[in-house]
Amino acid sequence: MNKFLLAVIPCAFVFSAHAQQGTPLTAKDYERAESFLSYGTEPLIDNNNVRPEWLDGDRFWYRSLTAQGSEFILVDPAKHSRVAAFDQQKLAAGLSTATGKQYSAAMLPFTSFTFSGDGKSIVFEAAGKQWAADLASYKVAEDNSAAANSGRNRAGRRGRGSIYNVSPDGKREAFIKDWNLWVRDVDTKKETQLTTDGVKDYGYATDNAGWKHSDNAILIWSSDSKKIATFKQDQRNVSDMYLVTTNVGKPNLKAWKYPLPGDKDVAMIQRVIIDVDNAKVVVTKVAPDPHRATLSDDISSSGTLDDVYFSSDNSKVAFVSTSRDHKNEKVRIADATTGAVREVFEETVPTQFESGQGAINWKYLDKTNEIIWYSERDNWGHLYLYDTNTGKLKNQITKGDFVVTRLLKVDEKNRMLYFIADGRQAENPYFSQLCKIGFDGKHFANLTPEAGNHQVTLSPSGAYFIDSYSKPDVPAVTVLRDLNGKMISTLEKTDISRLQSTGWKPVIPFSVKAHDGKTDIYGLMITPTRLDPNKKYPVIDYIYPGPQGGSVGSWSFVASRGDGQALAELGFIVVEIEGTSNPLRSKSFHDMSYGNMAENTLPDQITGIRQLAAKYGYLDTARVGIWGHSGGGFATAGAMFRYPDFFKVGISESGNHENLNYEDDWGERYNGLVANADYAAQANQNLAKNLKGKLMLAHGLLDDNVPPYNTLLVIEALEKANKDYDLVVFPNSPHGYGPYSPYMMRRRWDYFVKNLLGVEPPHEYVLKAKTDPRNGGGR
Numbered sequence: 001m002n003k004f005l006l007a008v009i010p011c012a013f014v015f016s017a018h019a020q021q022g023t024p025l026t027a028k029d030y031e032r033a034e035s036f037l038s039y040g041t042e043p044l045i046d047n048n049n050v051r052p053e054w055l056d057g058d059r060f061w062y063r064s065l066t067a068q069g070s071e072f073i074l075v076d077p078a079k080h081s082r083v084a085a086f087d088q089q090k091l092a093a094g095l096s097t098a099t100g101k102q103y104s105a106a107m108l109p110f111t112s113f114t115f116s117g118d119g120k121s122i123v124f125e126a127a128g129k130q131w132a133a134d135l136a137s138y139k140v141a142e143d144n145s146a147a148a149n150s151g152r153n154r155a156g157r158r159g160r161g162s163i164y165n166v167s168p169d170g171k172r173e174a175f176i177k178d179w180n181l182w183v184r185d186v187d188t189k190k191e192t193q194l195t196t197d198g199v200k201d202y203g204y205a206t207d208n209a210g211w212k213h214s215d216n217a218i219l220i221w222s223s224d225s226k227k228i229a230t231f232k233q234d235q236r237n238v239s240d241m242y243l244v245t246t247n248v249g250k251p252n253l254k255a256w257k258y259p260l261p262g263d264k265d266v267a268m269i270q271r272v273i274i275d276v277d278n279a280k281v282v283v284t285k286v287a288p289d290p291h292r293a294t295l296s297d298d299i300s301s302s303g304t305l306d307d308v309y310f311s312s313d314n315s316k317v318a319f320v321s322t323s324r325d326h327k328n329e330k331v332r333i334a335d336a337t338t339g340a341v342r343e344v345f346e347e348t349v350p351t352q353f354e355s356g357q358g359a360i361n362w363k364y365l366d367k368t369n370e371i372i373w374y375s376e377r378d379n380w381g382h383l384y385l386y387d388t389n390t391g392k393l394k395n396q397i398t399k400g401d402f403v404v405t406r407l408l409k410v411d412e413k414n415r416m417l418y419f420i421a422d423g424r425q426a427e428n429p430y431f432s433q434l435c436k437i438g439f440d441g442k443h444f445a446n447l448t449p450e451a452g453n454h455q456v457t458l459s460p461s462g463a464y465f466i467d468s469y470s471k472p473d474v475p476a477v478t479v480l481r482d483l484n485g486k487m488i489s490t491l492e493k494t495d496i497s498r499l500q501s502t503g504w505k506p507v508i509p510f511s512v513k514a515h516d517g518k519t520d521i522y523g524l525m526i527t528p529t530r531l532d533p534n535k536k537y538p539v540i541d542y543i544y545p546g547p548q549g550g551s552v553g554s555w556s557f558v559a560s561r562g563d564g565q566a567l568a569e570l571g572f573i574v575v576e577i578e579g580t581s582n583p584l585r586s587k588s589f590h591d592m593s594y595g596n597m598a599e600n601t602l603p604d605q606i607t608g609i610r611q612l613a614a615k616y617g618y619l620d621t622a623r624v625g626i627w628g629h630s631g632g633g634f635a636t637a638g639a640m641f642r643y644p645d646f647f648k649v650g651i652s653e654s655g656n657h658e659n660l661n662y663e664d665d666w667g668e669r670y671n672g673l674v675a676n677a678d679y680a681a682q683a684n685q686n687l688a689k690n691l692k693g694k695l696m697l698a699h700g701l702l703d704d705n706v707p708p709y710n711t712l713l714v715i716e717a718l719e720k721a722n723k724d725y726d727l728v729v730f731p732n733s734p735h736g737y738g739p740y741s742p743y744m745m746r747r748r749w750d751y752f753v754k755n756l757l758g759v760e761p762p763h764e765y766v767l768k769a770k771t772d773p774r775n776g777g778g779r
Contacts, residue, residue, distance in 0.1 A: 022759035069106030179203030231269035246731035262674035292322035294355035297665030311366035447485035470557035473506035515603035538623035579604035598682035600635035641687035688717035700733030
């Protein structure tokens, strides 16, 4: 998220003269740069991703892209087999006969298919129709069955996070109507009202975190599909946010509940358990909780109701109550029939608690009366085992200078845990590995020993996993292993030879010292493919300061990192630095700027760039630009105002410049409650008078995440201070710019080319996105 005085005047004249004298960039220069965007590089990468489509018995198929087109592969882990899913040559011939169009084996006109129940035929869509192919005769005929719309496709339509929340047995769907919760019989379509006292802004299962709101029903079903755990959310006294459309005639008002830091009233949830068959609501006997979760500000961060588990017999519900400031967590267990609540244990921290990175890592194990708990109490994110009867700690499970980021599997029978850990590789603490350990903290094993960042997908039974490992500058190898880590087969080795033939080069990973002079921080540097080490290149710093994420994002191999390489091709060095106060390291590392989000890792960015310039003489620290979106927009404007002699050009997109104007949880989590933190000192508009360089601001006027008033406050302050600025607005766009994103990218390129490189860009170049022909482009 969010998040030159007189001595320098001669430089300004030099800059201006350079802009007038330098050779302008042409449309050809931009076209070459554009070729390094993802839609230019991905079609030149072969045998890269394995996206499994699971079948019975942990079998799966996937589609592999090759230099010629694609191959469909079928894998059976139990048999250690990897074979063609079907004969593509015969299928192409059969489909050509059936349609009257010519198809080749490597360029079949579909990317997905469904096996029949007996596995003897497949169903797919092509040429605007549904077809069935017999895998013995390869006769292809039109098909009117529901096969292609069943299974995986249906789950995608009605899975969690959709308006209709389907029960585990698939027979009923829960949904919200008129602030009350209803269920609908999937077969008969009969609707039954479960609650009756829901009213406007005080309804059941409503989805609203301020920055995110929808018509989804936020709840979880019991395993027997007879109970629902959810809440009644009280927003009646919560303040409103307003946006208006831009159109001919009067604008349409968009209004919804959006609490701000320091507000007396925030959304509160009263937890309830509903007996679906009898439409009976059981209110838990505990005070309402703030709309908070252990993982983030939204009680449905994972797509469904977070921090809630039914017991295996569905008689109890375990949940965690998070305090408004995220400092206190209460573990509780409710009786699903009476609503009686028992306090189990609690944890209080001085800054902010989180239950993992990207996943909630605590689990309720009712059969053994235990809870797997996540805590950073020893300065690292680790797992602990608690007794639910006594509320006492039984033992710490994981230990060491590393972080458990995601608990993937709990094997209660064998009392083993399988989890993703970061920080165990000296080369880069952000590289992930899959590990296992016993509940007692013994029998630790690393199941993915190869160096690099491991991305793991468990099979449905959990008996196998697919492991794709790579580094930012080393392409992926994807393998299949059993749950003991034993290699079953190599699925794919990414081939980038066609990409390399274009002159493409990988990013340069690096490590430098943070602003404290002792902490190692890491990042990536992107250079022009035709780098002249004897020249001086302006630097562009891409920033996302977190504190819940970072600038680099993925530490796995990707050929294009946004428009980083494209910008480099225009004549820049682009850097991405993962600064202190970002996650995935120690608790003390993450908390280094707690209470002062406006630091935004900026001291780390500056010292990091200077260290890189000392090592690589072609970086010009007299010409440094910076840009970012959302929290990166906040950081960019802050950089231009707080360090105006270092950062000369900035592009701030959709920034949360004033955190008193951004949703309540963000600031109250990372800054603390308003009564305990100096929000005014962190607000960008209060420092706008310090601007010296060139600043472009951009915002969507229908941004319901970071309302546009954040940027308008900065604009007003700049105008009061008589400062020049540039502005791009998207009248009807939300937080992201959607179809206008290419326009914003082109404007970003133009702004840096003109004001940082010092030459004229081509006039109104049009970015022309393309589709990989292997995925149907150009057919």
